[in-house]
Amino acid sequence: MNEKANLGSWSITLLAAGCLLTMFSAAPASAGDDVVVLKAGVVHVGDGRAIEHAVVVVRNGRIAAVGPDVPVPGDARVIEMAEGSITPGLVEANAWVDPTDLLAPPPADAYTILNRFLHHHDPGHRDMTCCGSRCPRAYLHEAGKKCPICGWPDTAPRMAVGTNVGRVAVEQSSEVVPETRVLDGLNLRSPDFGRLARGGVTTAFVAPDTAAVIGARGAIVRTAGPMSQRVVREADAVQAVMSSDAFRRGQNNNLPMRHFVTFNTRRPVSRMGVDWVFRKAMYDAQRAGKGLPVSGADTPSPAALAALREILSGAVPVRMHARTQNDILSAFRLSREFGLPFTLVEGTEAYRCLDQLVSGHVPVVFGPIYVDAPGYRVYTGETDHNRVNTFKALLGAGVTTALSAHELRDEDGLARQALYAMRSGLKLEQVLPAVTATPAKLLGLGDELGTVESGKRADLIVWNGEPFAATSTPEVVMIGGEVVVDRRHG
């Protein structure tokens, strides 16, 4: 036997093996496999890559293959959008879900609805102090501004079971409630999830309202699909609030005035109070950890202390909600004091703290982008220095940033937020990861979600044009291989 003959027989063997492998990879779906094939003009993978005329093969809820020459099983369902594109499903890193969707009373006139949404008190009572008298400067009372004469709105009596209460789902019996969970108060059947899904959002971190200084732990849920698979994580990060929301959202806290004392006669009523409550809670948790007695005002409940100790040990991630620069710096200060790495949420004035965010390696869940602050934000007075290119500044500085639409939906939802981000000069390849791969990684789901790559969950959107363009909508939304939204047939 000479060497040439050996080489020849080896080549034949290798060739045969190669053919066999190709045959196996092109094998039709075996019985029981659920195979769906998606085809579009371009697939945006989510990490900056775009693949022209690619085919995505989904098998049993997972992405099996992506590419222009992927073999397609003969008996698979095909979803095709020749002029469109495919992206990963959007991941909303800071969703607020309306708890009253199903419980809301029938809509009244527009003024009443607006008042309820903006947490205004009953207009007939708004100028009254707690003892029933009227402030002599009541005509100067302005929403968002504190009256120097009577302290309105902090001292006005709150309607006991009023319009405020219904729209805040977080536990309000205390300002420190890390033992509670958003999932317990979350209505997975709320129509709000349908709105999210139709907007292309497939996974959402549902955050608690910003009403408590140390609030509930958020829940990570899918926006559609069978109920048994909706919950991804029951209790994720805890949210601490540095902004004035801690004493303005929900039932406002009030000072004790004369003899009028309610459940909400408590700290904080100012930013000093917010920091005090946070510090007291953490110091008490540290004392409890050392077996020392805890006492004094605003001592957290035993259940809260146990949860706080878990937070201090690093077992529970921490998010801090802040809009203004001073609140963001408070977050840094408290984080350093207690050794708590955190994620910044909202960050309206984050452009004034870029150095600290970069050197502190602090990820940011930024949003929403707006010109006129939507919803209750305008009445906080903290959005006066908002800029439309803050998100661009964060990305440019190298801060890990996810984009969020919070409570905005439909034509103001996350897809539209991505459009606004691109309008300030960013490319699709820079913005798409901020609503897919980056939030997936921040939520600890980077292995499962966020990009169109083989092995990940089939959470996908088929757009009828360029993703996020003003003329595009998510035509088909798929979660775990199941089509949950399909607009193709009118």
Added chain:
Amino acid sequence: MRRLRIRVYALAALVCCGLPLSASRAQSPSAIVAGRYVAPDGTLVSGKAIVLSDGRVSGIKPGGEVGEATGVVHYPNAVVMPGLIDLRSTLGSVGATVTSKKAVDPDICAFDAVDWGHRDFAIARSAGITTVLIVPSPVNLVAGRAVVAKTVDSDSRVLRREGPMVLSLGPAVWRYDREPTSRSGSLAMLRSVLDAARRGEGPPRMQALVKGGLDSMVYCAEAMDVDAALRVMADVAGPNVLVYTGADLDVADELAGRGTIVVVGPYTFDMRPRVLALAGALSKRDIPVALAGGIPEMGRDSLRMTAALAVRYGMDPAAARRAITSVAAQAAGVAGRVGSIAPGRDADLVIFSDDPLRLDARVLAVYEGGVRVYADQEAMRSASRG
């Protein structure tokens, strides 16, 4: 003249002696023969006699065997049903069962709130309701113990002085002056109370609850409360009974095969069709469904109206008849005593002029413990004519 008077007196005495005999035969019959009776499976069966003895049902025999024996009462064309059981009653205690001071109050007993001599009990009897479950108002997370009692006026009327432990999830529990103020707060509190009970701490009744020695009834306002109840109480041998009257029919997916009884109702004519379809939808998945009426606050015939509406919107009639008798008795934990016509059960029976699911059927007579406690003579006359 004197002899005539004596004969008149003798005749009068004989007549007077005769009257109580015939009256007592109707008051405590030895058997009841009616056109049809409601069997334990809820179907209408004809041609049977219900034999009574010592206040209990002692047997079911073919009607012909009993015939015209002494003490047999006939209700031709009528339907005999076990006495109805209302699971959501405030008889004798309207307004007296509401307290919201403490969110966790396992030691409250509804028994203490009831005025047992209230005239509403007589009205309930005339509507065919022989047993009621009176609950402490579900405005607290752990609201206390319900009481199960008969509507008859007797010393032995209370079947369970300490009945099911009532828990409540949903907005009714939230207050502005005490915890909890939200669902997340309610469930955090419930978890911590159950954990403490498992460790052997806290109120003895809560410890009995987690060990399985106490049955529980959980009021749920929304489907998410049903999910939460099943999740949080999964390892607490329960919950045994859920109370839910909502429009989310997909709760059937979580409840199927668990054996948890669902109490639905009261139903009114102005409710949404989806809500009215709930009882039928659950029943079709073999989930035990009991119906509640709400006497006296929802009206004296609310229980029958609820059953009629449930059937109209898809519930099987036999299941509806069971829902207001035997399954209701199971939910109250008294199925061994009342709720079905079977040997050994108490003789609590209602005689209807027709199928009780028909709203034009009238109550002809009501028996509790084998003694007739209500009779509508005029209705009986017109029923026997027609």
